[in-house]
Amino acid sequence: MNKLENQNFFDLQFKPDVKISGDVLLLDTTLREGEQTPNVFFKLEDKIKIAQLLDEFGVHMIEAGCPTVSKGVKEAVKAIAEQGLKAEVLAHVRAKEPDIEEAVECNVDRVAVFIATSDIHLEFKLKKSREQILDMIYNSVKYARNHGLKVRFTPEDATRSDPQFLIEACHTAYEAGADRISIADTVGMLTPSGMKGFVKFMQHHLGNSVDIDVHCHNDLGLAAANALAGLEAGANCVHATVNGLGERTGITGLEEISVALTVMYGLDLGFKLDMLPKIARYVERASGVVIGQQAVVIGDYAFSHKAGIHTAGVLANPKTYEVFSPDLVGRGRQILVDRYAGKKAVEQKLKELGIIVNDDQLSQIVQKIKEVADTKRNFYDEDIIEIAEEVLQVSFRGISPSKVMGLISCKVDSSYHTSYIVRQMSALPLDRVYETSGEYEIVAIAQAESVPELNDLLEKIREIDGIAHTNTKIILKQFETMNSNYSHTQLV
Ligand code: HCA
Numbered sequence: 371m372n373k374l375e376n377q378n379f380f381d382l383q384f385k386p387d388v389k390i391s392g393d394v395l396l397l398d399t400t401l402r403e404g405e406q407t408p409n410v411f412f413k414l415e416d417k418i419k420i421a422q423l424l425d426e427f428g429v430h431m432i433e434a435g436c437p438t439v440s441k442g443v444k445e446a447v448k449a450i451a452e453q454g455l456k457a458e459v460l461a462h463v464r465a466k467e468p469d470i471e472e473a474v475e476c477n478v479d480r481v482a483v484f485i486a487t488s489d490i491h492l493e494f495k496l497k498k499s500r501e502q503i504l505d506m507i508y509n510s511v512k513y514a515r516n517h518g519l520k521v522r523f524t525p526e527d528a529t530r531s532d533p534q535f536l537i538e539a540c541h542t543a544y545e546a547g548a549d550r551i552s553i554a555d556t557v558g559m560l561t562p563s564g565m566k567g568f569v570k571f572m573q574h575h576l577g578n579s580v581d582i583d584v585h586c587h588n589d590l591g592l593a594a595a596n597a598l599a600g601l602e603a604g605a606n607c608v609h610a611t612v613n614g615l616g617e618r619t620g621i622t623g624l625e626e627i628s629v630a631l632t633v634m635y636g637l638d639l640g641f642k643l644d645m646l647p648k649i650a651r652y653v654e655r656a657s658g659v660v661i662g663q664q665a666v667v668i669g670d671y672a673f674s675h676k677a678g679i680h681t682a683g684v685l686a687n688p689k690t691y692e693v694f695s696p697d698l699v700g701r702g703r704q705i706l707v708d709r710y711a712g713k714k715a716v717e718q719k720l721k722e723l724g725i726i727v728n729d730d731q732l733s734q735i736v737q738k739i740k741e742v743a744d745t746k747r748n749f750y751d752e753d754i755i756e757i758a759e760e761v762l763q764v765s766f767r768g769i770s771p772s773k774v775m776g777l778i779s780c781k782v783d784s785s786y787h788t789s790y791i792v793r794q795m796s797a798l799p800l801d802r803v804y805e806t807s808g809e810y811e812i813v814a815i816a817q818a819e820s821v822p823e824l825n826d827l828l829e830k831i832r833e834i835d836g837i838a839h840t841n842t843k844i845i846l847k848q849f850e851t852m853n854s855n856y857s858h859t860q861l862v
Pocket residue numbers: 403482484524525526527552553554555556585587609617
């Protein structure tokens with residue numbers, strides 16, 4: 371049974387009645403949109419590595435950058451285009467011929483030509499008429515097609531554009547040779563139902579021959595929901611960035627969208643989901659944007675369970691409090707212990723720490739944990755060990771002997787009686803001497819002030835007639851057990 375079949379989470383709940391086509395494509399724009407995150411600068415080596423990781427993960431398209439931004443960005447776009455990746459590599463360009471010229475020089479597969487179509491952008495930013503915009507779209511798309519490039523057209527700020535003009539702009543791009551249109555929710559203003567209506571409207575006016583991308587900004591935390599709604603309505607490509615990077619609050623995260631498509635919609639898009647933590651951590655380091663502890667899929671807390679009721683449920687069946695299993699994304703779950711913990715969680719924790727208790731001891735430990743954890747925020751494994759030691763009256767942490775202790779195993783020559791040798795050893799300053807079964811017939815415990823002194827003692831043992839061979843282990847740490855009823859050495 372493969373991992374996906376094993377999930378079956380909706381057995382317990384409901385199945386979404388809306389399907390998303392299994393042909394859906396995932397475009398990653400960490401290197402373009404993601405580098406537009408405040409304070410983010412990816413080095414060339416990092417960009418290449420990120421592109422390689424994304425390719426291995428299985429994204430279908432990689433938007434590698436906007437070559438006109440700088441020489442360094444152009445160099446990176448070219449280097450990525452020349453990696454021989456499975457994914458289609460794109461350059462993001464303004465609707466200007468010189469921009470496309472630069473993309474051509476980078477050997478990319480496709481250009482994403484963008485220009486704003488909303489009146490507010492036309493008036494205040496571009497200072498151009500609608501006619502001028504349509505000309506720019508037609509000329510730039512045509513130019514790219516004439517240079518052998520595939521073209522996606524992005525009406526920037528599409529969701530705030532006059533619908534009539536938006537359709538006109540998209541038609542113009544289509545006529546000039548664009549085969550994809552990206553619905554850019556540039557300021558993150560849509561809701562999921564708004565996005566659905568938007569996609570349907572576009573399809574109604576543009577027909578089925580144009581493929582639709584959804585590019586959703588997260589200004590109101592709706593980027594992933596809007597993206598899914600767009601796909602449900604028939605868009606067939608979704609834009610994402612690792613860790614949801616991007617301008618302001620970023621866009622749809624690669625981790626959330628890839629897992630949602632798999633788990634919620636039951637699609638097997640061939641993504642290596644267990645690479646997500648590695649990719650996320652790599653981008654975290656390279657970008658300097660720290661992953662939040664509660665970030666979905668990749669945050670530290672994503673699979674941690676705390677309250678007693680939750681942990682008892684999870685220990686009985688993880689599906690009680692997990693929408694998908696952490697091993698789907700190469701992670702493990704954590705059962706936390708603090709004042710919220712119940713017996714099941716504490717028992718599990720103790721087991722993990724190698725401490726086995728009976729029911730009565732467990733109850734006492736749980737009670738003590740609640741008392742101690744009521745007084746402080748951070749409650750560590752060390753605290754649990756300390757409480758268990760107190761309840762069980764043992765030491766789990768071990769103490770380094772104040773003297774040098776040795777465990778000396780002796781092999782006896784077959785022509786000698788073992789007890790004859792033991793009697794001679796008893797005359798030496800050893801702590802204990804045992805006759806044993808197995809490879810060595812005698813084991814002695816010795817202690818000395820120093821290693822040379824222990825060595826002298828060993829020499830004396832070896833001088834005894836009939837000792838064929840010795841094997842000595844230095845004791846590093848000594849532990850008490852529940853049955854320790856004597857102490858053969860003084861521990862300080
Ligand atoms: C931007 C442009 C863009 C383009 C999206 C796309 C947007 O604001 O820098 O090409 O699909 O959000 O409008 O990222």
